Amino acid sequence: MSKGITSKNDDYSQWYNELVTKADLAEHSAVKGCMVIKPYGYSIWEKMQAALDKMFKDTGHSNAYFPLFIPKSFFSKEAAHVEGFATECAVVTHYRLKNDGNGNIIVDPDAKLEEELIVRPTSETIIWNTYRGWIQSYRDLPLLINQWANVVRWEMRTRLFLRTTEFLWQEGHTAHATSAEAVEEAERMLDVYADFAENWMAMPVIKGIKTANERFAGAVETYCIEALMQDGKALQAGTSHFLGQNFAKAFDVKFTSKEGKLDHVWATSWGVSTRLMGALIMAHSDDQGLVLPPKLAPIQVVIVPIYRNDEDLAQISEVAKALVAELKAKNISVKYDDRDTQRPGFKFAEYELKGVPVRVAMGGRDIENGTAEIARRDTREKQTITRDGLAGYIETLLDDIQTNIYSKAYKFRAESIVKVDTYDEFKRLLDEKPGFLSAHWDGTPESEQKIKEETKATIRCIPLDNELEDGICIYSGKPSKQRVLFARAY
């Protein structure tokens, strides 16, 4: 069919780009670096949002909304923060256009802002400036707020979903009375992200902490979940930051404790973004197109009639529509595609491309025999199943597919974590068998930086459940107390 895509073994990067556009997930817009998320892609994002939003609310968070714009002066208040984001900020300098008299629309020089506004790349500064008015006493704590929003970080080289100038995300911003509570919150939200990645996206992740080099600008500690894509490159799928009192101090947010003591508040922030769409696509898909875990598939089941004439179609439709009703009663999203403008083969390819987990084909013979042909997207296996109990069979099959997609990714990931003890071996494996390389590191930013410059591999994280082990740094030969995970990454 015309929508055939490059094989991922031939050119993984090209495979990804074609998949995103041909499966109608997203496309580049006329605005450099900004994407259009198309309806099919957006419907997957909506499913992600709904699941995450429920998890946030179940853990006590409320949603709110803060301004898109941040005064430049706020930005400068937390030194590490501004340094981290200054080089990628969209800046609003004027608030009016005008006609120049020659029919051209120009920026009105008389409408220059006294203070420039930054389009938020993240909202710590504007939010902590607001929290100052909301927090006086320990009774106002913890303050557990999340925001769903668009953010802008100017990027020179962009890729759909993975790195775009504008992206959609959620950012949680919480305030606590003690350091311990804030750390607990940061860890809780890391667990929520890991739960979502594994149980909804069917994507195993490693929970860990970032080295100082890779820490969020303004954080004391950055927790992360790291996933592995099918090409052996890592992808940071979510981060949760313990911010200490950095932002409370920068914005002077204090509270009176139960004991009447005045102290700065402790903070966290945490976020995931439309980058997860990229991770979802790259983690599971194949040369036929998307492979979507059933829990995030906008269409979980598609029914395609195979008929020679209108009489055939009428008979099949009767059975198909009964099945649609049964599946809907089980909260399974199902589409009956009886378009007469396309042939079954075209439809099969289209739903494979779009990653629909289960396809049901019904022909005249099936109606006679009381059967249907069931094809699962993950393994592409087909089976003929009797019509009796078919809805229940499909319900179980969807669970099996969810589990199988996870297991496959887990197995691949397990095979892709390799212990390495020399720098030569490290460099060889990065090229020949990429994945997570578990290696000793002396703990210095200098060695980390050198390795990055020489190999493009970064320390993805120090796993939370890391075992201590004496060894020597693969780069410097200096003593090391534990291995860390290196990889090339998106």
Add this chain to the structure above:
Amino acid sequence: MSKGITSKNDDYSQWYNELVTKADLAEHSAVKGCMVIKPYGYSIWEKMQAALDKMFKDTGHSNAYFPLFIPKSFFSKEAAHVEGFATECAVVTHYRLKNDGNGNIIVDPDAKLEEELIVRPTSETIIWNTYRGWIQSYRDLPLLINQWANVVRWEMRTRLFLRTTEFLWQEGHTAHATSAEAVEEAERMLDVYADFAENWMAMPVIKGIKTANERFAGAVETYCIEALMQDGKALQAGTSHFLGQNFAKAFDVKFTSKEGKLDHVWATSWGVSTRLMGALIMAHSDDQGLVLPPKLAPIQVVIVPIYRNDEDLAQISEVAKALVAELKAKNISVKYDDRDTQRPGFKFAEYELKGVPVRVAMGGRDIENGTAEIARRDTREKQTITRDGLAGYIETLLDDIQTNIYSKAYKFRAESIVKVDTYDEFKRLLDEKPGFLSAHWDGTPESEQKIKEETKATIRCIPLDNELEDGICIYSGKPSKQRVLFARAY
């Protein structure tokens, strides 16, 4: 209590401002003209979004996402459109900050954009530029897309929810093969908005069309729903535009018809915004605070225990928690407020301020008698009800409250539509008994403009179901074929 607010009869405007902030709905941010929507306010907006989103999907629409930024040149392509929005645009001119060497963060002059970007005030231009790539044939039509997004229109004088520089909204953008289909869509979405306003917000609205003066910049016809606030001022609660082929021509979007003819596509756009929050507040609330229709109330029922000691509380809690479970089983959102830091009177006032539709108070006597005291927020009536069947009673009561709030608003609106036949009477009523004034108008923009300048009243709409009637224009004395609705408006 400390949260007492100004009476709406003393100062309606002040009453509104205090209500919005004291009920924790929203507040002004540090960014001029931009608001912070606080968790309680945002939870009402989420309920609005969920209801509207379902209505959009039930009428065949899908969500998508388009860029925040619009190149200046796109803006200029539809002449009326740019004229309408040019004077209120936030303009991005640079993409980087830098340290000036003296520790100051400044805009990097080397990072000036070749073409300025406008922060979207509405998305017709970027969307129609995108649709050019999506539409080739009649098979691609209709294209029925909605976007939930933030938009920016620079405002010099702002009011929380009613007029803010940044606001949240949804914007539908559809493409059709014929003019008739596009008109039908614009009218369908107007009906959806009216349905939502009346059946969810309990706010009666008049459906009508705007005069040329009040039309959306770039539209052929603007449909609107107009609501009446308790001070007799009108509020435009939603608009739906038939855009003809204006944007298709500006962005060269053509399709091949079934007959093989090439033609420009027909368009609509339609939107409602966080302005609806302002309408909801002003339509029903009173001097004690918010009055929320149950269908949009984040907390529909609150249970407050009234106790002298821990033993009392334990007994009450047992009964209260059983009631909570029963209500939740009926999908009623309920909160049991057993905080020991506040007295019942304080809690009563707080939930009145926040507009919780039903309050259940339970004391020791109630436990003995198997009763509870039920107070409804809309009428502030109290009744003692037996515990048996209480959940069912509350379920019915919530429906009654929803209906009653609507009826009250409907009655007020009915009394506030007055036929006027002279300009003197028109001016007198605007000051003495504001509301919708139904008056003859000669159909000219000149008379309309003069009336606006002299009285601040505008033509809110020409009602869709208007009866034709010969008369003379109250302003010019020229002949008129129908009355139109004037009002001062938000």
